[in-house]
Amino acid sequence: MKNLWSDKEARAYVRRYARDGVNRDVALRVYTTRLLGGDPQLVLHGGGNTSVKTVATDLTGEKLDVLCVKGSGWDMGDIEPAGLPAVQIAPLRNLDALDRLGDEDMVNAQRRNLLDSKAPNPSVETLLHAFLPHKFVDHTHSTAVLALTDQPDGAKVCREVYGDRVALVPYIMPGFALAKSCAEIQRKHPNVEGLILLKHGIFSFGESAEEAYGRMIDLVSLAEQRLRQDRKNPVFAPAKKVTDRPARVAEIAPRLRGMLSLGAAESPTRFVMTFRTSPAIRRFVDGAEIGRYSQQGTVTPDHAIRIKPRPVVLPRPSANDPDAFFKSAKLAIESYKDAYRAYFVRNNTDKANPKTQLDPVPRVLLLPGLGFFAVGNSAKAADVAADVYENNIEVITNAEAIGRFRSITDPELFEIEYWSLEQAKLGSAKEAALARQVVAITGAGGAIGQATARAFRAAGAEVALLDIDARMTTTLADELGGLAVSCDVTDDNSVASAFDAIATRYGGVDILVSNAGAAWQGKIGEVDDKVLRDSFELNFFAHQRVAKAAVAIMREQATGGALLFNTSKQAINPGKDFGPYGLPKAATLFLSRQYALDYGADGIRSNAVNADRIRSGLLTEDMVKTRSKARGLSEQDYMAGNLLGREVLAEDVARAFVDLAMAEKTTAAVLTVDGGNIEAALR
Ligand code: ZN
Secondary structure (H helix, E strand, O other), X not given: OOOOOOHHHHHHHHHXXXXXXXXXXXXXXXXXXXXXXXXXXXXXXXXXXXXXXXXXXXXXXXXXXXXXXXXXXXXXXXXXXXXOOEEEHHHHHHHHHOOOOOHHHHHHHHHHOXXXXXXXXXXXXXXXXXXXXXXXXXXXXXHHHHHHHOOOOHHXXXXXXXXXXXXXXXXXXXXXXXXXXXXHHHHHOOOOOEEEEOOOEEEEEEOOHHHHHHHHHHHHHHXXXXXXXXXXXXXXXXXXXXXXXXXXXXXXXXHHHHHHOEOOOOOOEOOEEEEEOOHHHHHHHOEOOHHHHOOOOOOOOOHHHHHOOOOEEOOOOEOOOHHHHHHHHHHHHHHHHHHHHHHHHHHOOXXXXXXXXXXXXXXXXXXXXXEEEEEEOOHHHHHHHHHHXXXXXXXXXXXXXXXXXXXXXXXXXXXXXXOHHHHHHOOOOOOOOOOOOEEEEEOOOOHHHHHHHHHHHHOOOEEEEEEOOHHHOHHHHXXXXXXXXXXOOOOHHHHHHHHHHHHHHHOOOOEEEEOOOOOOOEOOOOOOHHHHHHHHHHHHHHHHHHHHHHHHHHHHHOOOEEEEEEEEHHHOOOOOOEHHHXXXXXXXXXXXXXXXXXXXXXXXXXXXXXXXXXXXXXXXXXXXXXXXXXXXXXXXXXXXXXXXXXXXXXXXXXXXXHHHHHOOOOOOOEEEEOOOOHHHXXX
C-alpha cells in the first residue's frame, strides 16, 4: 500500500483551513483522514474513524483540551473540520473509572461535552480515541488486515506478521468495554505503533498526523505482503462444470424481487435489488464450498447492519429449466427468512431490553453462474450493500487463500445487528410514499417527462428515464440518482433491452409512465396513409409495446403495479385537422381501459392523464406563437384559454401522474389536467 503523504499537500491544507480559523492540528487531521478515506481497501461507506487531541478556545477565551473525532454521518473520504466535532477530553477520560457504561449513557456523555451543541454525534468509538494517549489516532477496517485476523488462529497469524509492533485486542463489540480494553492493553505495551482488533480492524497512532498515517500504511502493507505468500491456487475449488447456459439476469430478477417482498398482495413491502458481477465475484459464487465460506458471518462487525449476518445462496439458474430454478430459489428464500426469525428468537434473550425484530429479508442473493444481487429499501441502500458485499468477497477470498475464513459468533453478530443505538433509529425515519418503487418514464427528455421524473423522485421512487437519446436524460438521471436508458419505443428490441437494463439495475418495475408521443396533422380524408400509420406507431403501438413489457415484469413480481398513459384531450375532443394525432390517442385511451380490465385481478391498475395545452414536445414554443397569433391572442392568453384562465404546466401533469400512482383504489380512470375544457370533459 502506497504512502500518499506529501509535505506540499499538508502545507496547502494548513494554509487553506487557517483562513477559516481552523488550527494546524485539525487541518492535518482533515488531510490524512481524507487520504485514508479515499482508499476502499481501508474504509468503506462511513466505516473507520480518526481523531486528534488539540486545544480549542471557547467564547470567553478560555483554552480547553479537546478531542476532535469523526462525527457520525460523515465519510472520511470527503471530511471537513465540521465532521470532526470537538469534545472536552477531561470529562471523557474520567469515565475510564467506571466499570460499565451503557451505549445511550455513553452517547449522552459525549454529547454533553461537545463544544458546539449542534455538532453531529461523535463516533461510537470516541472513548477509545480519548483513552489512548497519542495525539493522532487512526482507525480503519483494512481489507488486508481483516483477511489475517478473520481466521480461527487469527491472533497467531497476526503475531507472526507483526511481532511486537502492535498489540492484539480480543474481539469485543464497539463501545465502552472495547475502549477500556484497548486502553489497558496499550498501557501494557506502551511502545506499539498500533492495535489489531481481532475480527474488527486496526488502530494506528502517533505524535503527528504523518506518523499515525505512515504507521497505518506500513502495518497494512505487512498484511498485504503476508497475503501474497503461500496462497492456495485456485482459492476456491470450482463446483462441478455445468455446460448449459445460465439464465439471463433480467429474466430472473423480477420473480426473485417478488419473492423478497413482504406483506399482503394489496400493499406489499417491496425491495430494490441491484446486480453485480466480476471475475472475482464469479470465482467466489462458483466455488464448490460456497455453502461453507459464505455462511460464516461478516468480515467486520458493523457490516451486519448493512448486509445482515449472512447472504442466501441460490441454486444456479439454468436457462433451460427456469421453473426448477424458481422453485428451489423460493424454498431457499423462505427458509432464509425462517432461519432469520429463529436467529432473532434464539438471541433475543435480554429480558430487560427486548429488541424489535428487523425484516427477515436477505440483503445479498448469491447466484452461482452469474454473480450476486444486493438488496435494500432503496437503490442507494442496495448499492451500499453491494459495495460492502464485494468487500466481504475480497476479504473472504484472501482469508481462504492463506487459511480459513472465520468471523465472530452468531450472538456477537446479533449484538451488533441489534445494537441499541441502531434500534433507537427504527421508525424515526418515515419513508416517502413511493419509496421502494421503481418507475419507468418514456419520453423522459421532454418537458413533461422531466417534470414527471422529478415529481416521482420527490415522492421517493427510483426513476428510470427512457428516451430515444439517453444523452437527453443523463444529466437529470445523475441529479436524481436515476438510470438513463436509450429506448426507441417504436422498436421491439430496443424496448426489450431497455426493460432488461431496468431489471438489472433495480430488480424490476412497479410503475410505467407511458409518455412519449408526437403530433401529426392532416385533413383526415386527404392525409397520406403513411402519416396516419407513423402516428399510430408512436401514439398507439409504442404505448402498447412498453405497457406489455412492463406488465410482463409486474406479473413476474406478483406485487401489482401501475400503468399511466399520457393520452390527450384529442382522445375525447378532436381538433380540426388533428385526426392523425387524435385517432391513435383515442385508441390509447381505450388501451388504458383494456389493461385495467384484463389485469385488475393481478393488482395492476391502469389510468390515463388527459392533458391539454402544455408547453412540451407536442406543443413547441413555435406552435404556441403561431396559434396564439392566429387567434389574435397574446401567448399568455392563448395558453390560459381554459375555464380557470390559468396556464397549465408540465409540473401539473407530473403531479397528476404521481397522484394516480398513489391512488391505490383507482383504475380505468382518466384525469384531466387542462385548466377546464368542457368540450373535453368526460361524461
Ligand atoms: Zn471499527
